[in-house]
Amino acid sequence: MARARQERAEITRQSILDGAAIAFDDCGFDGTSLSDVVKHAGVTKGALYFHFPSKQALARTLMDEQFQVSDHLPAVENPGLQTAIDLTHQMAHGLRTNVRIRAGIRLVIEFGSFTHPDPTPYDAWIDTCRSCLTPAQQAGDIHPALDVNALSVLLVGAFTGIQVTSHVRTRRQDLHTRVADLWTFLLPSIVPANRLDRFHPMGTPQSYDSPTD
DSSP states (O other): OHHHHHHHHHHHHHHHHHHHHHHHHHHTTTTOOHHHHHHHHTOOHHHHHHHOSSHHHHHHHHHHHGGGGGTTGGGOSSOOHHHHHHHHHHHHHHHHHOHHHHHHHHHHHHHHHSSSOOOHHHHHHHHHHHHHHHHHHHTTSSOTTSOHHHHHHHHHHHHHHHHHHHHHHHTTTTHHHHHHHHHHHHHHHHSOGGGGGGOOTTOOGGGGOOOOO
16 A cells, blocks of 8 residues: 555656646746646646645756766766767757756756856766766877866857757757767867777767657
């Protein structure tokens, strides 16, 4: 009986997050009310407050969920430059297909831009990039004189701008192509010429194996 209650509670929690994601993705943080979340989730306000004490708590949970895209990295035996390339395509795939990732990224941009700047999510992605690019440089796949930390900051900033531009121009229909363009132009400047053909700007097939909504 207790297990059944726990399972029902988890189903309700996930429904609330799905409903919140739809609302935040459509209207942003300020434009979303808890009534909107309840309507999209198909739950009562009491159920919502049981799981999440505030709209801010809902937003923070969705913002944190974006990092599930990189959950597989600790299991990658030899992370490197192609890992970083694939990760950008996995995020692009998530943005195109998963409303919870879209909502989380929209909230990160809103929270991290002007009113109450919060660099935490950006710093986390920079750390993730660095965890791929540092061994790549040690393996000789990135020029030894390059500052890997600066390169990681550049990648996160470039991806952020590319996905926003793609959203505005094409509703992200061209996002994989734009991400491939980023790597096509960047790789010759960071990779020794005799190693360039090892890397695929469009990502490897597993780059597109993220869950969909």
